[in-house]
Amino acid sequence: MAIKYLILLSRQGKVRLTKWYITLSQKEKQRIVREVAAMIPLRKPKMCNVIEHKDSKIIYRRYASLFFICSVDNDDNELITLDIIQRYVEIMDKSYGNVCELDIIFNFQTAYHVLDELIIDGVIQESSASEVLKKVAQQDQLESGESLQR
Amino acid sequence: MSSLKTFIKSVRNSKTIAAERAVIRKESAKIRTSFRDVHLDEERRKKNISKLMYLYILGEPTYFGQVECLKLLVSPKFSTKRLGYMATMLVLDENQEILTLLTNSLDNDMKNSNQFIAGLALCTLGNIASPELAQDLYPNVEKLLGSHNTYLKKKAAIVAAKLVEKNPDLSELFLPKVPALLNDKSHGVLLGVLHLIKSIHLNDESSHDRLITFVPRILAHLRLLTTTGYSPEYDVKGIPDPFLYVSLLRTLRMIMANVEESDNLEALNDLLTQVCSKLEGTKSAGFAVLYEAVQTIFVINSDSSLKILGVNILSKLLTQRDNNARYVALNTLLNVIEYEPLAVQRHKSTVVSCLQDWDISIRRRALELTFAIMTQQNIRVLTKELLTFLNNTDEELKPYITTQLSIACNKYSPNFKWHFETLISMMKVAGNYFSDDVLSNILALIMQHDDRALTTHLTIELIRASEKYYNEYGLVLVTIWCLGEYGDLVLGSTYEQKDSKKTKSIKESSLVDLLQVFSNISTFEKISQANQIKAYTLTTALKLSSKFKDRGAIESLRKIITKAMHDSHLEIQVRAIEYNEIFFQPASVKRGILEKMPPPPVKQREGVSLLSRSTTLKTKGSSSSSGGNDAGNSGNLLLDLLGEDIKKDASPEETKKHENTMDLLSDIFGSISVNQQQQPPAPAKLQKPASQNDKIIDLFGSSAASSSPSPSPALSIPKPLPKDNEIQAYSDSNINFVFVIKENSGNGFALLEARVQNNSASILSNLSVLCAVTKQQKLQLSSISNTTLSPGDSSTLNVKITGNPGSKLKIRVKMGYNKAGQPVNKQFDFNAGGKTL
Numbered sequence: 001m002a003i004k005y006l007i008l009l010s011r012q013g014k015v016r017l018t019k020w021y022i023t024l025s026q027k028e029k030q031r032i033v034r035e036v037a038a039m040i041p042l043r044k045p046k047m048c049n050v051i052e053h054k055d056s057k058i059i060y061r062r063y064a065s066l067f068f069i070c071s072v073d074n075d076d077n078e079l080i081t082l083d084i085i086q087r088y089v090e091i092m093d094k095s096y097g098n099v100c101e102l103d104i105i106f107n108f109q110t111a112y113h114v115l116d117e118l119i120i121d122g123v124i125q126e127s128s129a130s131e132v133l134k135k136v137a138q139q140d141q142l143e144s145g146e147s148l149q150r
Numbered sequence: 151m152s153s154l155k156t157f158i159k160s161v162r163n164s165k166t167i168a169a170e171r172a173v174i175r176k177e178s179a180k181i182r183t184s185f186r187d188v189h190l191d192e193e194r195r196k197k198n199i200s201k202l203m204y205l206y207i208l209g210e211p212t213y214f215g216q217v218e219c220l221k222l223l224v225s226p227k228f229s230t231k232r233l234g235y236m237a238t239m240l241v242l243d244e245n246q247e248i249l250t251l252l253t254n255s256l257d258n259d260m261k262n263s264n265q266f267i268a269g270l271a272l273c274t275l276g277n278i279a280s281p282e283l284a285q286d287l288y289p290n291v292e293k294l295l296g297s298h299n300t301y302l303k304k305k306a307a308i309v310a311a312k313l314v315e316k317n318p319d320l321s322e323l324f325l326p327k328v329p330a331l332l333n334d335k336s337h338g339v340l341l342g343v344l345h346l347i348k349s350i351h352l353n354d355e356s357s358h359d360r361l362i363t364f365v366p367r368i369l370a371h372l373r374l375l376t377t378t379g380y381s382p383e384y385d386v387k388g389i390p391d392p393f394l395y396v397s398l399l400r401t402l403r404m405i406m407a408n409v410e411e412s413d414n415l416e417a418l419n420d421l422l423t424q425v426c427s428k429l430e431g432t433k434s435a436g437f438a439v440l441y442e443a444v445q446t447i448f449v450i451n452s453d454s455s456l457k458i459l460g461v462n463i464l465s466k467l468l469t470q471r472d473n474n475a476r477y478v479a480l481n482t483l484l485n486v487i488e489y490e491p492l493a494v495q496r497h498k499s500t501v502v503s504c505l506q507d508w509d510i511s512i513r514r515r516a517l518e519l520t521f522a523i524m525t526q527q528n529i530r531v532l533t534k535e536l537l538t539f540l541n542n543t544d545e546e547l548k549p550y551i552t553t554q555l556s557i558a559c560n561k562y563s564p565n566f567k568w569h570f571e572t573l574i575s576m577m578k579v580a581g582n583y584f585s586d587d588v589l590s591n592i593l594a595l596i597m598q599h600d601d602r603a604l605t606t607h608l609t610i611e612l613i614r615a616s617e618k619y620y621n622e623y624g625l626v627l628v629t630i631w632c633l634g635e636y637g638d639l640v641l642g643s644t645y646e647q648k649d650s651k652k653t654k655s656i657k658e659s660s661l662v663d664l665l666q667v668f669s670n671i672s673t674f675e676k677i678s679q680a681n682q683i684k685a686y687t688l689t690t691a692l693k694l695s696s697k698f699k700d701r702g703a704i705e706s707l708r709k710i711i712t713k714a715m716h717d718s719h720l721e722i723q724v725r726a727i728e729y730n731e732i733f734f735q736p737a738s739v740k741r742g743i744l745e746k747m748p749p750p751p752v753k754q755r756e757g758v759s760l761l762s763r764s765t766t767l768k769t770k771g772s773s774s775s776s777g778g779n780d781a782g783n784s785g786n787l788l789l790d791l792l793g794e795d796i797k798k799d800a801s802p803e804e805t806k807k808h809e810n811t812m813d814l815l816s817d818i819f820g821s822i823s824v825n826q827q828q829q830p831p832a833p834a835k836l837q838k839p840a841s842q843n844d845k846i847i848d849l850f851g852s853s854a855a856s857s858s859p860s861p862s863p864a865l866s867i868p869k870p871l872p873k874d875n876e877i878q879a880y881s882d883s884n885i886n887f888v889f890v891i892k893e894n895s896g897n898g899f900a901l902l903e904a905r906v907q908n909n910s911a912s913i914l915s916n917l918s919v920l921c922a923v924t925k926q927q928k929l930q931l932s933s934i935s936n937t938t939l940s941p942g943d944s945s946t947l948n949v950k951i952t953g954n955p956g957s958k959l960k961i962r963v964k965m966g967y968n969k970a971g972q973p974v975n976k977q978f979d980f981n982a983g984g985k986t987l
Binding site for chain 2: 015016017018019020021023024025026030033046047048049050051052077078079080082083084086087105106108109112113116120121123124125126127128129130131135138139142143146147
């Protein structure tokens with residue numbers, strides 16, 4: 001059950017976040033992002049959230065003005081991937097406090113921190129949302145505590 | 151130095167793309183200069199790295215900042231480390247040489263008493279580990295696996311899984327840790343250890359037996375989860391921890407895939423029933439778990455009541471309005487169809503209606519499923535639907551549909567007439583998307599049926615269709631061929647033209663006109679297609695010239711051929727010149743050359759699959775094995791192991807055919823024995839009938855030698871006695887396969903000689919040997935000494951393997967040969983008796 005990559009895309013096709021769990025050259029990454037950005041924003045709202053693309057599946061969901069896009073193997077459970085994306089969005093919402101696209105643009109570090117507490121190597125490491133939030137909050141406190149000490 | 155926020159704002163506020171690029175370039179250059187500064191203070195470095203991250207998100211190159219990220223890691227401050235690790239994970243990957251510089255930082259930080267710092271290091275290692283890092287840092291991970299800190303344990307488990315993936319030998323190290331981890335109560339740790347189990351299972355085959363001993367523990371967790379009540383922490387819309395559910399089921403599915411009767415299996419069966427019945431009432435929230443459960447049911451050896459339960463759940467999913475549920479159900483039904491074909495047939499109407507669905511993913515699934523449920527009874531109905539679908543679908547799917555449909559027609563068509571009419575309809579719509587071997591098959595099919603009336607009727611149909619659809623390559627090709635072979639049969643018959651409804655009678659001149667139209671078409675996309683058409687036209691013109699009586703028509707045919715004598719394509723020019731020569735031969739001679747072709751055998755093809763699937767989860771006769779397609783499962787199995795290590799032994803089949811044509815061509819300029827059949831440039835599947843060849847040769851009394859390879863002299867070599875450094879790899883009634891270890895001095899290099907001996911009483915030809923080694927090793931094969939073995943004969947090939955000293959010597963061998971005209975394939979693994987490099 002491994003996610004290959006995670007991309008956050010705006011409605012116009014601008015990249016807001018990328019995380020790669022497989023090793024690819026810079027060129028290949030750019031190519032994939034271009035292909036995905038050409039495909040996903042054109043999907044109509046009621047359509048299936050799974051697209052078969054070359055030899056993997058792309059699973060996406062739209063939240064407000066952002067598309068959350070994952071790629072998985074052909075054998076993986078598509079529905080649970082959607083649940084993982086949902087979890088990520090919920091935790092980010094609580095972390096930022098009513099998150100919107102602008103928050104992610106200016107504070108991408110937090111988005112990455114939450115992602116790294118939720119997923120390692122494409123695999124979900126903690127299924128309890130509150131636990132993930134707690135750890136991220138503790139690390140944030142540690143950081144701010146340090147800067148206060150200076 | 152502007153802050154990150156200012157930078158982002160200036161990029162976003164750029165009015166034009168050029169302005170944006172200018173801002174980015176300027177900032178990028180500033181960052182680069184500041185990195186060169188030796189006395190850069192930490193605060194500024196942090197700011198620059200943050201901006202570097204923003205550049206990364208924009209897609210700009212960030213390789214110049216790699217070393218700077220690493221510098222951040224040595225700082226004692228947590229915030230610096232946090233930023234440094236985050237940046238490192240993004241900017242570095244396992245292919246970068248700089249990665250080894252990380253080793254020290256990771257080593258120190260994993261031993262740090264602050265759990266968050268250790269956690270950061272673990273996370274980074276888990277995301278970008280390379281085999282070298284795995285080798286250096288596994289002791290740290292091992293230690294953290296044993297710690298009492300749940301936070302670190304769960305991360306360490308996933309990292310361990312990654313390390314096993316990068317270096318499979320580590321699986322023996324981590325396997326003993328699994329039981330302790332399985333006893334943990336925390337869901338995070340459980341998720342981690344399940345992933346570790348999956349990784350060990352995938353990367354180390356010898357562990358399978360030990361992993362089965364863990365199944366009771368896993369089942370206990372599953373039972374607990376099923377019976378547990380509401381827990382706010384893990385709940386997702388009413389289901390307690392679906393992530394853990396899915397992970398447990400997936401792991402069980404993997405381990406128990408091939409297990410026969412046992413207590414574990416019974417317990418699993420019961421649990422699955424429990425899970426399914428508990429979740430059946432739920433709405434969309436439970437679908438993910440149900441889906442996983444159903445997939446598990448069909449992979450393990452479950453009893454039939456469970457299978458029926460599975461199919462029922464799938465039908466429920468299929469009728470949901472939610473697109474995702476339908477998609478998932480259609481996909482799974484494809485797997486299910488092997489076990490419960492009748493149950494799936496019940497849903498035929500739903501599947502067919504899904505073909506018209508407006509969502510492309512659902513259409514694709516429905517398409518694949520339609521082919522799977524085709525039988526003799528429903529083929530007519532389904533074909534009608536498919537032809538409508540073919541009309542409206544996009545280009546990507548057309549070749550798939552044409553291939554599959556022709557295979558299906560071959561298998562299930564009620565009668566030949568219907569079969570052929572379907573083929574014609576297909577060619578009218580998608581003639582440009584037929585693959586060459588499907589077309590050859592169609593031609594072979596026509597020639598197989600001796601019924602003159604039917605053939606006449608077919609040819610007339612073809613002429614009718616191609617008048618209108620002369621743009622469709624497949625249709626035109628088949629029509630030209632049939633004109634050549636059966637042109638004389640249709641002379642004098644009448645047919646109704648498609649558009650004008652006029653009845654037209656077929657005269658020699660009308661056929662010639664048609665040929666001229668075809669030879670002048672240049673609207674085909676590929677040059678190779680246009681050239682093929684021209685080549686076929688020439689041959690047909692020649693054939694018809696001996697059948698026609700009308701001088702005017704024959705003259706026009708000759709003109710077609712002479713015009714092509716100046717064609718820019720070599721093959722066409724050569725043919726035209728040859729045919730011109732033949733044209734002037736006396737009629738009796740011509741008739742002999744241009745007689746009807748005897749039917750070649752029709753190649754049986756297996757189906758192709760639309761989506762390449764892994765074969766690790768299903769071993770019960772993969773239903774979608776390939777014909778000649780790369781999406782085939784068995785092909786993938788071998789290739790997955792090999793990566794780029796596969797070295798194929800050149801089968802001399804192709805070169806043999808070329809030899810044949812070459813000899814005959816050279817004969818043409820000497821005497822006039824001609825190769826009567828069309829050999830399209832693509833590898834010809836139509837076999838040359840040897841008897842026909844002999845007839846021609848007799849006709850001219852020339853010595854056109856048929857260049858069949860002379861069989862190797864029959865030697866009766868007794869089976870060699872195995873010596874010390876000879877290891878028996880495989881033996882059956884036909885073949886004795888032995889590896890002779892020539893050199894194995896333990897410094898990472900081994901030279902082996904593979905010897906194949908023919909044990910049977912018949913000649914084995916077309917011998918080919920493919921070898922594969924594990925990803926960490928490299929393989930070099932020499933060419934095989936002898937591809938045809940008479941009884942007792944043997945042939946050798948040299949195998950050079952290089953790799954890590956001390957790694958095990960394991961080779962997977964796939965052999966192919968022809969015995970009495972039947973191709974045989976054998977695959978086996980060779981373990982070298984535990985020898986190491």
